[in-house]
Amino acid sequence: MKKLKKAVAVLAIGLGLFNYSQAFAAVGDQGVDWAVYQGNQGQFGYAHDKFSISQIGGYNGVGVYWQSTYASQVQSSIAQGKRAHTYIWYQSVTNTTLAKNILDTMLAQVQTPKGSIVALDVEDGVANTDVILWSLQYIKDRGYTPLLYGYKHFLTNNLDLKRISDKFGLWLGEYPDYNVTPVPNYNYFPSWDNIQIFQFTSTYVAGGLDGNIDLSGVTDNGYKNGNPSKPNTETPSIEAGKEADKVKGSAKEVGMTVKVNFSANNYSTGEAIPDWVKGTSYQIIEKSGDKVLLDGIMSWLSVYDVETLDASTSGPSVPETGNQTHIVQYGENLSIIAAKYGTTWQELANINALSNPNIIYQGQSLSVVGGQSVAKSSYCVVEYGDTLSSIAAQFGTTVERLASANGISNPNLIYAGQVLKF
Secondary structure, three states: OOOOOOOOOOOOOOHHHOOOOOOOOOOOOEEEEEOHHHOOOOOOOOOOOOEEEEEEEEEEOOOEEEOOOHHHHHHHHHHOOOEEEEEEEEEOOOOHHHHHHHHHHHHOOOOOOOOOEEEEEOOOOOOOHHHHHHHHHHHHHOOOEEEEEEEHHHHHHHOOHHHHHOOOEEEEEOOOOOOOOOOOOHHHOOOOOOEEEEEEEOEOOOOOEEEEEEOOOHHHOOEHHHOOOOEOOOOHHHHHHHHHOOOOOOOOOOOOEEEEOOOOOEOOOOOEOOHHHOOOEEEEEEEEOOEEEEOOOOOOEEHHHEEEOOOOOOOOOOOEOOOOEEEOOOOOOHHHHHHHHOOOHHHHHHHOOOOOOOOOOOOOEEEOOOOEOOOOOOEEEOOOOOOHHHHHHHOOOOHHHHHHHOOOOOOOOOOOOOEEEO
């Protein structure tokens, strides 16, 4: 999150100091936290990120304020198959009357499901231990998972942190430096009891983004078995997120290029659909009733679990490119690269004789022989910061036409990596 202060204390320890008695599905999952600086749709650092925590607003020591980006960030996160959570800026809240007013105002507008994280961001101003304890309990009593966020140096100097951590979980930030840091450096871990999330960098990617790791499984809370498509309760943003991931456009026919929806759960056999299948483009090679068979998947899927990327029966109109080489960039995986060339990750793995398609490295040279480049005159891959308006202006069309061509019910809800037809 964008901090008003970045005073930190550095204490080096090893991850081995933790010995959890129970294994959780989300232990080790990485994710991000967002404020208004990350825009309406937010920004994930890497394809493997599993959760987001968005600022709803809060109290800045003078009055209550709202973050205009909160609801759409939650929608975007859910549409991408991530677990979405909430945090409240909590500056100089020194009495329970004020605390109740702030929390009643904020909690009434929380868009993430019951059981999900609602954290208090206490990193500036005056802090009161009794008020913080009261506030965290108030959040818990209303069905959410309370966490206290901050820097160890500030929290220990302004609160009785042990009293708080004895009862509630902590989300602590500590950064070794401001170089790009894609994984935690536990030499700079802020040793304390009951740390459930570790914010290990504010430069998760170039340009800045907070990177976090779940140490306890707490980011599963609010989602049944940690499944983003199965929230404990429905909220307006969850409904909007699901709507953004629903099938739109014409009927699915053999030859069409489609992607598997992030909300899809099971093959027709009942076997769970792995995450790497989702969001990747495939071609329909067979259809039977309301089920389709995709090239590279070879297991039947419901037509409602795939989304059309092109409206023709012969796939997108793109030029052959002959022999090509792609140099792997930081943060890329085979699915991302395949989408750039209009092919599948399975084809790339086969061409390059990759025994483990999950292991590629920065600087690696991959052959994309037989692949196709997505024609700029027909398709666009959404990049971070794009909006339908900016894409429409770039390609000489309108927002309305883009929304109609791509079955987009909410023109404000697109995400990085999405393939748009125009």
